[in-house]
Amino acid sequence: MWRGVIETYRPYLPVSSKTPIVTLLEGNTPLIHSQALSKRVGRHVDVYLKYEGMNPTGSFKDRGMTLAISKALESKSDAVLCASTGNTSASASAYAARAGLRSIVLIPSGAIALGKLSQALIHGARIASVEANFDACLALVKSLAQMHPVTLVNSINPHRIEGQKTCAFEICDALGRAPDFHITPVGNAGNITAQWKGYQEYYRRGHIRRLPVMVGFQAEGAAPLVKGNIITHPRTIATAIRIGNPASWQGAIAAREESHGLIQTVRDKEILEAYRLLAMEDGVFVEPASAASVAGLLKLSRSGYFHSKRIRAKRTLSIVCILTGHGLKDPERAIKSIRLPKPLPPSLSAISKAVGLLRRSSVSSRGTS
Numbered sequence: 001m002w003r004g005v006i007e008t009y010r011p012y013l014p015v016s017s018k019t020p021i022v023t024l025l026e027g028n029t030p031l032i033h034s035q036a037l038s039k040r041v042g043r044h045v046d047v048y049l050k051y052e053g054m055n056p057t058g059s060f061k062d063r064g065m066t067l068a069i070s071k072a073l074e075s076k077s078d079a080v081l082c083a084s085t086g087n088t089s090a091s092a093s094a095y096a097a098r099a100g101l102r103s104i105v106l107i108p109s110g111a112i113a114l115g116k117l118s119q120a121l122i123h124g125a126r127i128a129s130v131e132a133n134f135d136a137c138l139a140l141v142k143s144l145a146q147m148h149p150v151t152l153v154n155s156i157n158p159h160r161i162e163g164q165k166t167c168a169f170e171i172c173d174a175l176g177r178a179p180d181f182h183i184t185p186v187g188n189a190g191n192i193t194a195q196w197k198g199y200q201e202y203y204r205r206g207h208i209r210r211l212p213v214m215v216g217f218q219a220e221g222a223a224p225l226v227k228g229n230i231i232t233h234p235r236t237i238a239t240a241i242r243i244g245n246p247a248s249w250q251g252a253i254a255a256r257e258e259s260h261g262l263i264q265t266v267r268d269k270e271i272l273e274a275y276r277l278l279a280m281e282d283g284v285f286v287e288p289a290s291a292a293s294v295a296g297l298l299k300l301s302r303s304g305y306f307h308s309k310r311i312r313a314k315r316t317l318s319i320v321c322i323l324t325g326h327g328l329k330d331p332e333r334a335i336k337s338i339r340l341p342k343p344l345p346p347s348l349s350a351i352s353k354a355v356g357l358l359r360r361s362s363v364s365s366r367g368t369s
């Protein structure tokens with residue numbers, strides 16, 4: 001039976017027999033082979049989707065939160081605090097509820113998806129909706145954490161990074177090696193930092209013989225790492241990566257440099273195309289930010305990046321795209337990107353016409369009973 005990421009990867013994590021483990025059995029998420037994307041990228045390429053939306057609160061944040069909340073409990077903290085674009089608050093409030101800790105959340109007012117807000121509310125978080133963006137909320141919680149005996153559970157908390165490493169472990173365990181390319185959306189940059197740390201640790205312990213190339217994608221209007229400076233007013237429809245001053249800036253740059261990787265941008269239009277493609281061709285529903293990895297995959301593929309790498313490698317390449325969060329987090333976006341069906345009278349002919357079921361003589365003769 002799966003026992004959550006802490007029990008599964010205990011030797012790699014800073015826990016002892018005295019640590020009370022708070023878990024919702026996070027991790028063990030599916031690594032799904034995508035025939036549709038493999039075909040789009042070209043011959044001799046295998047694209048896999050690591051569907052982190054399948055974690056208990058619907059995003060990868062749970063991997064870090066199980067450890068951050070366990071350590072907060074161990075250190076006798078009585079409340080946890082975070083700034084959030086949505087998923088951190090959803091995860092923190094769920095794990096805090098389970099641990100019997102209070103959770104306090106600062107969110108940028110009007111800028112988080114409804115599904116995520118409902119999660120924090122139902123788990124009983126104290127929510128301050130602040131008239132400022134995420135970066136300003138993060139600065140505020142840092143000050144609050146210095147003034148009060150509460151534990152900050154944003155990804156500047158090193159336990160978050162430690163827990164999130166386990167995503168890389170699972171990918172290597174599933175493939176039997178590291179992928180050639182690891183592609184991930186980048187916001188506050190904790191995740192790319194954690195994943196690279198995970199691969200490096202598996203490499204040092206001899207579980208893998210090669211390291212992947214780390215590839216990060218930011219939204220064009222929120223791309224401080226690509227532009228090389230803080231973005232004061234980050235803009236993108238992908239709220240989870242609408243961040244102008246990433247806390248793990250150095251970690252992301254190190255991952256890129258040490259792995260000979262890339263951090264590039266994708267436009268919102270490309271994110272939404274990838275979002276629809278994943279849903280329509282792979283049956284995988286993600287939130288917009290998550291689709292940035294696949295948008296980036298397709299952008300690199302169009303530029304010939306993988307083709308030239310494959311020629312040099314002389315073998316089939318494996319690519320893993322991280323799908324960071326579930327599509328149900330942001331139902332408003334899904335509804336905005338399709339046409340809502342008009343109400344119809346309960347008539348067979350009207351319904352058949354609307355759903356494209358053409359009348360055929362064989363239908364009636366075959367019968368349905």
Ligand SMILES: *Cc1c(COP(=O)(O)O)cnc(C)c1O
Nearest residue numbers: 087187188189190191240324325
């Ligand atoms: C948090 C989050 C991100 C960004 O991860 P960082 O560690 O901040 O770079 C991307 N997608 C989703 C769904 C998230 O919740």
